[in-house]
Amino acid sequence: LAGCAGWAGTEGRVSEAEKRFFAQNELVFARVDFTDLEVARRLVVSFEAVSARYGEGYLLLELSLQDFARLRERERELGLRVSLDTALSEQQSRRLRGFEEGALAEALRDFPCYRTLEETFAAARRIVAEHPALAAWADIGDSWRRGFAPRFARSGHDLRVLELTNRAVAGPKPRLFITSALHARELATAELATRFAEHLVGAYGTDPEVTWLLDHHEVHLLLQANPDGRELAEAGILWRKNVNLLACPLSRARRGVDLNRNFAFEWGTAGSSAEWCSDTYRGPAPASEPETRAIQDYLRRSFPDVRGPALADAAPADAWGLYLDLH
Numbered sequence: 001l002a003g004c005a006g007w008a009g010t011e012g013r014v015s016e017a018e019k020r021f022f023a024q025n026e027l028v029f030a031r032v033d034f035t036d037l038e039v040a041r042r043l044v045v046s047f048e049a050v051s052a053r054y055g056e057g058y059l060l061l062e063l064s065l066q067d068f069a070r071l072r073e074r075e076r077e078l079g080l081r082v083s084l085d086t087a088l089s090e091q092q093s094r095r096l097r098g099f100e101e102g103a104l105a106e107a108l109r110d111f112p113c114y115r116t117l118e119e120t121f122a123a124a125r126r127i128v129a130e131h132p133a134l135a136a137w138a139d140i141g142d143s144w145r146r147g148f149a150p151r152f153a154r155s156g157h158d159l160r161v162l163e164l165t166n167r168a169v170a171g172p173k174p175r176l177f178i179t180s181a182l183h184a185r186e187l188a189t190a191e192l193a194t195r196f197a198e199h200l201v202g203a204y205g206t207d208p209e210v211t212w213l214l215d216h217h218e219v220h221l222l223l224q225a226n227p228d229g230r231e232l233a234e235a236g237i238l239w240r241k242n243v244n245l246l247a248c249p250l251s252r253a254r255r256g257v258d259l260n261r262n263f264a265f266e267w268g269t270a271g272s273s274a275e276w277c278s279d280t281y282r283g284p285a286p287a288s289e290p291e292t293r294a295i296q297d298y299l300r301r302s303f304p305d306v307r308g309p310a311l312a313d314a315a316p317a318d319a320w321g322l323y324l325d326l327h
């Protein structure tokens with residue numbers, strides 16, 4: 001029956017119609033129905049699923065034709081059924097074209113309850129204006145487009161940290177540093193960090209716990225760690241990496257570096273890809289991306305390095321400070 005029912009009956013192979021679909025759509029998403037939860041969990045880690053419906057028994061993965069073919073070949077062995085999600089693929093490819101043609105979103109597509117990049121920055125500036133004794137808004141570096149893009153492609157953003165503490169109480173104080181939205185499509189993380197900041201300054205002076213926190217600690221928030229990528233995500237594109245145009249330059253759907261695989265610590269180990277069109281591309285060198293370097297430098301300024309030399313050495317019990325990266 002192969003070939004008679006569209007995609008069905010391909011017996012471990014990719015049909016001609018499916019290959020055509022990959023050629024016609026820049027972004028292709030596959031639905032992977034699974035029978036073994038352990039297999040599903042491994043796939044989520046390997047492919048960075050855009051959606052994992054463990055309860056309903058399927059995953060949505062953004063795949064290259066090569067990865068699609070590889071999974072198709074192992075359908076029977078892994079207890080999977082791999083099929084194209086044509087509606088999602090066509091929607092995402094259409095939105096990518098719209099973005100490239102200059103259609104910047106005014107509100108967050110699909111999730112209007114979360115604030116946009118510009119609304120997040122406005123919220124931070126408002127916090128500083130209304131609570132000058134508690135808040136500052138520091139520039140710690142550049143996005144790739146701001147500082148590193150070729151001149152014709154330059155635009156981009158500063159990376160800014162919202163610094164909260166009662167400066168009337170002298171330090172030194174231990175610091176909590178939070179980064180959010182490093183992966184562009186993880187929209188909720190920036191909103192969570194922004195609301196946390198608003199809660200802290202709003203409750204200062206009335207809530208004793210919050211007052212103690214800001215009197216005797218510093219809370220620093222990099223609310224938008226990947227602002228270039230976030231612009232694509234706000235247009236409703238399931239974007240993950242930064243927007244480095246020189247990584248995978250021939251595909252506007254797949255370019256960029258996975259900032260969360262680009263940190264110098266343990267760079268190049270399992271879970272990251274050396275293929276520059278991959279969604280988990282680690283970049284050409286440790287900390288090659290300006291966003292990564294800005295975060296690393298800020299961490300080094302924020303926290304003394306007191307760990308031992310071995311990989312699994314714990315920090316000493318009197319180490320102070322805390323870093324959280326929200327995903």
Ligand SMILES: [Zn+2]
Pocket residue numbers: 182183186260327
């Ligand atoms: Zn993430």
